[in-house]
Amino acid sequence: MERKHFINQIITIGTLTFFCSLALTPATKATYELPPPQTIDMSLEQTIFRRMSIRKFNNETITDEQLATILWNAAGYRQDGNRTIADINGTYASVIYVLKEDAAYTYNPVNHSLQFYKPGDWRDTVGYQYPGAPLVLGLCYNTTLTNPNNAAAEIGEICQNIAFTVDALNLGTVVIGGFPPAIDKMGIPEDQTGLIIMLLGHLLHPYNFKYRLLWFSLLPKVIETQMNLTTALQQRTQTTNFQGTITRQELSQLIWSSYGFSYYLDKSNQDLNQVKRHRTVPSAQAYYPLEIYAVTASGVYKYQPNLLTMFGNYSADFIGLPVVTYLQKIRNGDNRASLAAASSLPSISSVPLSIITVLNWNKTKNTGEQYLQFWYFEAGAAAQNIMLEAAALGFKSNIVLPTDNTTLSSLLKLTDGYTPLLIVPVGT
Numbered sequence: 001m002e003r004k005h006f007i008n009q010i011i012t013i014g015t016l017t018f019f020c021s022l023a024l025t026p027a028t029k030a031t032y033e034l035p036p037p038q039t040i041d042m043s044l045e046q047t048i049f050r051r052m053s054i055r056k057f058n059n060e061t062i063t064d065e066q067l068a069t070i071l072w073n074a075a076g077y078r079q080d081g082n083r084t085i086a087d088i089n090g091t092y093a094s095v096i097y098v099l100k101e102d103a104a105y106t107y108n109p110v111n112h113s114l115q116f117y118k119p120g121d122w123r124d125t126v127g128y129q130y131p132g133a134p135l136v137l138g139l140c141y142n143t144t145l146t147n148p149n150n151a152a153a154e155i156g157e158i159c160q161n162i163a164f165t166v167d168a169l170n171l172g173t174v175v176i177g178g179f180p181p182a183i184d185k186m187g188i189p190e191d192q193t194g195l196i197i198m199l200l201g202h203l204l205h206p207y208n209f210k211y212r213l214l215w216f217s218l219l220p221k222v223i224e225t226q227m228n229l230t231t232a233l234q235q236r237t238q239t240t241n242f243q244g245t246i247t248r249q250e251l252s253q254l255i256w257s258s259y260g261f262s263y264y265l266d267k268s269n270q271d272l273n274q275v276k277r278h279r280t281v282p283s284a285q286a287y288y289p290l291e292i293y294a295v296t297a298s299g300v301y302k303y304q305p306n307l308l309t310m311f312g313n314y315s316a317d318f319i320g321l322p323v324v325t326y327l328q329k330i331r332n333g334d335n336r337a338s339l340a341a342a343s344s345l346p347s348i349s350s351v352p353l354s355i356i357t358v359l360n361w362n363k364t365k366n367t368g369e370q371y372l373q374f375w376y377f378e379a380g381a382a383a384q385n386i387m388l389e390a391a392a393l394g395f396k397s398n399i400v401l402p403t404d405n406t407t408l409s410s411l412l413k414l415t416d417g418y419t420p421l422l423i424v425p426v427g428t
């Protein structure tokens with residue numbers, strides 16, 4: 001009797017141990033430590049030239065080292081306590097879900113780890129547009145912390161960091177938006193909302209870029225700084241106190257980074273991507289409805305990223321056209337005080353350059369208010385590019401909100417149908 005009881009006990013303990021060990025395999029434990037991020041040694045401008053959407057992947061997995069680098073670059077904390085993205089209006093509200101084969105996790109930027117969220121493989125459920133990606137990210141935000149537009153801009157910053165890191169790692173990604181948010185199929189807490197999904201994987205059709213700089217402009221060409229992506233993320237500096245001057249070369253480079261066209265032609269023949277000369281940011285439906293303005297001590301300017309695409313009434317280049325780009329002066333003199341008075345940061349009255357993203361509703365092709373967050377996403381993406389390029393050129397920057405659109409619209413000579421979204425001041 002005693003002996004039978006003892007054997008039963010051994011069997012029970014053994015069974016419990018077996019199931020506990022299954023539940024606590026490294027992949028599904030509550031906190032999943034990530035290795036330190038790796039340095040990305042590609043120059044910032046190269047990573048911008050190479051940005052493009054990839055929608056087809058092979059079945060190779062993404063390593064923990066790659067994932068750790070992508071997530072830290074996305075929104076991690078640096079050693080100086082700042083993050084790789086700027087806050088908007090003093091707030092960070094984003095939540096990044098990481099959907100792996102075994103379970104869904106959230107990225108904890110404070111200790112650079114993954115927190116277990118839910119068991120199961122949600123990758124194809126959430127990434128249903130293009131199933132088969134080895135890793136899926138869900139970009140969401142906490143609705144109690146900020147408003148939908150500021151959240152979208154923050155997610156735009158994050159997705160640029162991810163896109164640059166991914167192309168430098170020779171991996172691919174695509175930004176996906178949709179209604180209702182695809183992450184809803186998995187379920188997230190009630191105080192969060194989904195906005196964007198990013199698929200990550202190895203390319204089925206490898207990158208194949210040809211340097212085809214056909215650039216017709218009085219604007220100086222983009223130069224490749226010696227700063228790599230990791231250093232730019234480390235050195236991006238926000239300030240509220242600006243001074244200094246800006247050269248035409250620097251102005252040209254900063255404004256190009258916001259919304260310009262690549263020096264590369266894409267020869268990779270992706271069957272799910274017809275764009276031939278990609279732009280520095282992605283755009284929902286490739287509509288590119290933003291107009292970029294610059295305010296300096298000498299005037300107010302409007303940026304033309306490429307006149308030739310406008311002729312065909314396309315905003316994306318599906319042919320591989322030359323780039324005919326320029327700045328059009330729309331107002332003379334120093335108007336920085338008016339800009340500052342219409343913004344959330346009056347001290348930008350002394351900044352040498354402010355770049356303003358303005359939504360042209362006409363270019364949104366009747367997608368209406370529903371798409372507004374996507375355009376704020378795009379403005380946030382453009383802002384992140386400017387802030388990284390500012391770091392590479394030795395400048396500080398910030399993201400500032402318009403507070404008086406009537407004054408701002410009159411300054412920029414905007415008619416009805418235009419809404420200023422974000423202001424990015426750049427100076428020393």
Ligand SMILES: Cc1cc2nc3c(=O)[nH]c(=O)nc-3n(C[C@H](O)[C@H](O)[C@H](O)COP(=O)(O)O)c2cc1C
Pocket residue numbers: 051052053054055129174175176177178273275278279281282283284285286316374377378
């Ligand atoms: C907010 C947003 C939503 C997007 N949604 C989708 C989508 O649902 N499906 C898709 O295939 N691509 C989507 N894209 C990617 C765009 O189609 C892509 O950026 C555009 O066609 C330009 O191509 P490129 O990124 O390769 O230069 C989205 C991009 C943005 C910025």
